[in-house]
Amino acid sequence: MIRSAGARLWLPAALVFLAAALLAGVLVGPVNLGALDVVRATFAHVFGLHSPLSGADDSILWELRLPRVILAAIVGGTLAAAGASYQGVFRNPLADPYLLGAAAGAGLGATLVVAYAPASAVTKDLLPLAAFVGAGIAVIAAYVLGRSAGAAAGSAALVLAGVTITSFFTALQTFVQQQNVDTVQEIYSWLLGRLATAGWRDVGIVLPYAAVSWAVLIAHRRLLDVLAVGDDEAAALGVNVARVRLLVVVAATIATAAAVAVSGLIGFVGIIVPHTIRLLAGGSYRLLLPLSVIVGAGFLVFADVIARTVMAPAELPIGVVTMFFGAPFFAVVLRTSRRTG
Amino acid sequence: MTALALNDVCVSLGGARVVDRLSFDVEPGEWVALIGPNGAGKTTALRALAGLVHYDGRIRVLQDDARTVARKELARRVALVPQVPLVPGDMTVRGYVLLGRTPHLSYFGTERRTDQHAVDMALEQLDLVPFADRRLDTLSGGERQRATLARALAQDAPVLLLDEPTAALDMGRQQQVLEIVDRLRANRGLTVLSTMHDLTLAGQYADRLLLLDGGRLVAAGTADEVLTRALITEHYGAEVEIVDAPGSGFVVVPVRRTE
Numbered sequence: 001m002i003r004s005a006g007a008r009l010w011l012p013a014a015l016v017f018l019a020a021a022l023l024a025g026v027l028v029g030p031v032n033l034g035a036l037d038v039v040r041a042t043f044a045h046v047f048g049l050h051s052p053l054s055g056a057d058d059s060i061l062w063e064l065r066l067p068r069v070i071l072a073a074i075v076g077g078t079l080a081a082a083g084a085s086y087q088g089v090f091r092n093p094l095a096d097p098y099l100l101g102a103a104a105g106a107g108l109g110a111t112l113v114v115a116y117a118p119a120s121a122v123t124k125d126l127l128p129l130a131a132f133v134g135a136g137i138a139v140i141a142a143y144v145l146g147r148s149a150g151a152a153a154g155s156a157a158l159v160l161a162g163v164t165i166t167s168f169f170t171a172l173q174t175f176v177q178q179q180n181v182d183t184v185q186e187i188y189s190w191l192l193g194r195l196a197t198a199g200w201r202d203v204g205i206v207l208p209y210a211a212v213s214w215a216v217l218i219a220h221r222r223l224l225d226v227l228a229v230g231d232d233e234a235a236a237l238g239v240n241v242a243r244v245r246l247l248v249v250v251a252a253t254i255a256t257a258a259a260v261a262v263s264g265l266i267g268f269v270g271i272i273v274p275h276t277i278r279l280l281a282g283g284s285y286r287l288l289l290p291l292s293v294i295v296g297a298g299f300l301v302f303a304d305v306i307a308r309t310v311m312a313p314a315e316l317p318i319g320v321v322t323m324f325f326g327a328p329f330f331a332v333v334l335r336t337s338r339r340t341g
Numbered sequence: 342m343t344a345l346a347l348n349d350v351c352v353s354l355g356g357a358r359v360v361d362r363l364s365f366d367v368e369p370g371e372w373v374a375l376i377g378p379n380g381a382g383k384t385t386a387l388r389a390l391a392g393l394v395h396y397d398g399r400i401r402v403l404q405d406d407a408r409t410v411a412r413k414e415l416a417r418r419v420a421l422v423p424q425v426p427l428v429p430g431d432m433t434v435r436g437y438v439l440l441g442r443t444p445h446l447s448y449f450g451t452e453r454r455t456d457q458h459a460v461d462m463a464l465e466q467l468d469l470v471p472f473a474d475r476r477l478d479t480l481s482g483g484e485r486q487r488a489t490l491a492r493a494l495a496q497d498a499p500v501l502l503l504d505e506p507t508a509a510l511d512m513g514r515q516q517q518v519l520e521i522v523d524r525l526r527a528n529r530g531l532t533v534l535s536t537m538h539d540l541t542l543a544g545q546y547a548d549r550l551l552l553l554d555g556g557r558l559v560a561a562g563t564a565d566e567v568l569t570r571a572l573i574t575e576h577y578g579a580e581v582e583i584v585d586a587p588g589s590g591f592v593v594v595p596v597r598r599t600e
Contacts, residue, residue, distance in 0.1 A: 219449045225436065226443050230427035236391045237496070238416030238444035283431030 010281045014294040018073070021298035021305075025069035028305050030312070031060050042066065068198040071206070072304040072318075073297035075195075075259040076269055078210045080296020082252035083270020084277075084288055085217045088224035089245045090155045096270040097256040100162035100249070101138035104169035106260040107191055109134025111173045114187050115180035127190075128205060128261035134169075135257035141165050143249070155231070155245070192317030193266035195304050202262040206255075213255030214293055220248050224285035266300070266319045272326045273299055276333050299326075342404065344369045344500055344532040345390065350398035352385050352556075359385045360396070361556035369499070372526060372533040374547035376540060376567070378577050382556040383536035384424065387502045390534070391421040402500065416444035420493035424504040424536075426485075430478030434488050437477055438463055441495030463494040466528075467521060483514035490518070494525065501525075503535035507542065515539070519546050540593040544568050552576060564591050 026038050033053065041051040041061055051058045082097035090099065098104070109130035117126055142165040146158035177187055223244050226234045231241045259266075273296045277288055300318070306325060307316045345367040352360040360382040367373045375383040389396040392407060392415050400407040402418050410418070420441070429437070441463070442456040464470050467487045477485065486506070493501060506522065507515035523546060526533055537543040543550055544564030552560040552567050554576040560567050568591045573581050584592040 222446070222451060223448075225432070226440050228427075228429035228432065229437075229440060232388075232393055233421070233423060233427060234443075235393055235412070236416060236419075236421040236423075237440060238413035240412060278431060282433070283429065284433075284436055 007287055010277075010287065010291060011294075014291050014298070018294050018298040018301075021301040022069055022073065024305050025072065025301045026061060026065045028309055029060070029065060031057065033057055033061060063199070067200045067203055068195050068304065069301055071198040071203050071262065072195050072300045074203065074206055074210045075263045075266065076273075076300025076303075077293040077297035078206070078213060078255045078259045079266060079269040080273035080292040080299070081214055081217050081289055082256045084274035084285070084292040085220070085224065085248050085252045086270070087274060088227060088285055089248045090159055091228065091230070092155075092159065093275070094271070095159070096268075097252060098166075098265075098267075098270075099159065100142040100253065101165035101169060102135040102253055102256050102260060103265050104166040104173065105134040105136070105138025106131040106257065107134070107265065108138075108169045108173040108176070110190050110264075111176050111187050114183050114190070115176050128202075131264075132257045132261040135253070135260055138165050138169050139249075139253045139257070189317060190264045191319075193264040193319035193322075195263055195307075195318055196315055198262070206258045206262045209255045209258035213251045216251035217248065218289050218293070220244065220251075221285040221289045224248070224289070228283075228285075264319070266322055268319075268322045268326045269296055269300060272322075272330045276330065279333050342369060343367065343401065344371070344403060345534060346399075346401040347386075347390075348399040348401075350386070350389060350396050350400060352382070352389050352394055352396045354385065354394070359556050360389065362398070363553075363556070363558055365551055365558060365561065367500075367532055367534055369532050370526065370530055371549065372523070372535070372547045373549050373551060374543040375534065375536045375551050375553055376538075376543050377553035377559075380555075381553040381576075383553055384504050385556075386553070387421065387504050387534065387536060390502055391415075391419055393421075413444050416496065416498070418498050419500045419502060420496040420498040421502045422489050422493045422504060422506060424508055426489045428477050428485060428489075430476060432477050433474050434469055434477060434480070434491075435460065435464065435473040437488055438469075438491045438495050441492040441497075444496060444498075459495050459497055463491040466494060466525065467491040482509055483511075483517070486510060486514070486518055487521070490521065499530070500532045500534070503533065505536055505538060507537070507539065515542060522546075540568055540573070541591070544590045544593075568593060 023035060027033060027035055037052050038061060041053045041058060044051040045062055053061060079097055086095040086097060086099050087093055110127055113127045113130040142161045143158065145164065146161035149157035177184060223239060226237060226239050227241065227244065234241050274288060274292050277291045277295060281287055281291060303321045303325065304318055307318045307321045310316060343366045348364050350360055350363045351358060363386060375386060377383055385394060388394045390400060392412060402410060402415065407415060438460050439452060442452055442459060445456065446452065464473055467490055469487055469491055472480065472484060477488065480488065506518055510518060519542060522533060525531055549562060550564060550567040551558055552572060559576060560572050568583055570581060570583050573579055573593065580596045580598055582594045582596050584594055586592050
């Protein structure tokens, strides 16, 4: 497979996939809006023109569907890119964005707010913040713990520290949840991921982190390829391995924490999307990282469409969809494309 | 002008002194082989030269104290081919060789035409052009070894450190790789420091042999000075005969004593 030809083939394909997902995302729903009008109304909003849709339809598009679709795209792109980057810096195919405890920390933060803060509008605002802070504390704790094992221990120590912190925070979270059985439903729905309440505010919260993170991760794509030959050989090639790893982990983690804060815990995206791309388009991070952002975005938008249609008017938790439909799909990709090169 | 100069270099790993007051020079264009039994400190000495382990004493690389040379600049001067390179199987040969250009790029930089040209040259010199777009996990051991050498060559460093370049290769591939290294040394004026297990090959290809034991330099010189029965018996604990094969140097033959 020729690398540059791969880029020429896969980048446009990924963009078409994302465009199809976005269109499906805004079109599918109880009210039929019409593809052309949806596109024109979206442009009208962006450039301050008159929308061709009626007032009610316009609100459905602009207040309900579009923010939800955009949020799904940002979260999906972030989780996939963060997953790919984690797999690169830890040289571990099973690494996902939650490897260093981000999920457990965010879960604990969210659970504390749901369980102990009095229900009010303020609480709703507090939840993303608590999840973000919880994720941050967990990852920093894991990093400090991993580094205390000595730089020589390298990435393995960091991974073990992440496992340790995850267990500890999960234990705390479970304990708090058991003490407050009346809120289990609410906590559980958060843990399984939710985009149902998405609004432009959520998009505003996560977008700055996501944009910076994507830029930093994609800028490291060449160095992630260098890390593939191991810490020692990368160092012999003049790379400061510890610094690259720290920068990539920080960028991936902050964006993951922001994504988790607004959408809860959506599993498997960070594993399935990068690996599917690897199997189809090759393992180089030069192509893998940009593709992960694009395909991850499209993947989560499609997953969300499924989540809100299969049992309509009820909604499936999106985390259930990503795993239920993601796992068989991944199994097929794994079977058909392994070792064809 | 010396290419490499070690002065009282000591390395301790896990409390044990692995390299002990090691001093030697390597002249530009010279091929020097580090020989010695397992655990003699050969690999560690190479790793110290590549800046991968902490050491005491002084190492000079192209006249400059290695401690004062930035990591990236050191990688522009010294290329290391490890004994067992970590091979990312899903990378193409070309992508892998391209990694050799890393020390020539800025942090966020990407390769330019000169870098691609260096890769083309390296692929050509190691007969890897037909393999350029193959994945590394589809190559044989010998082809992979050539890919690793090509990566080191693309690095464009005047000093080449080879850790057991012929380990795990059959007799023909061993000769092939060593001939390539010798040709590159002549064409590009490279300085080569390699560790070698096969004493016969070491004697045939290297200008000088340095015999290490217990981290110390115990003998140095040309093949006929170092490949003696007494030295090898003492430091390898091996029963050998040294056979002078005119035109091919000295052949070290293991001998089985039967009562």
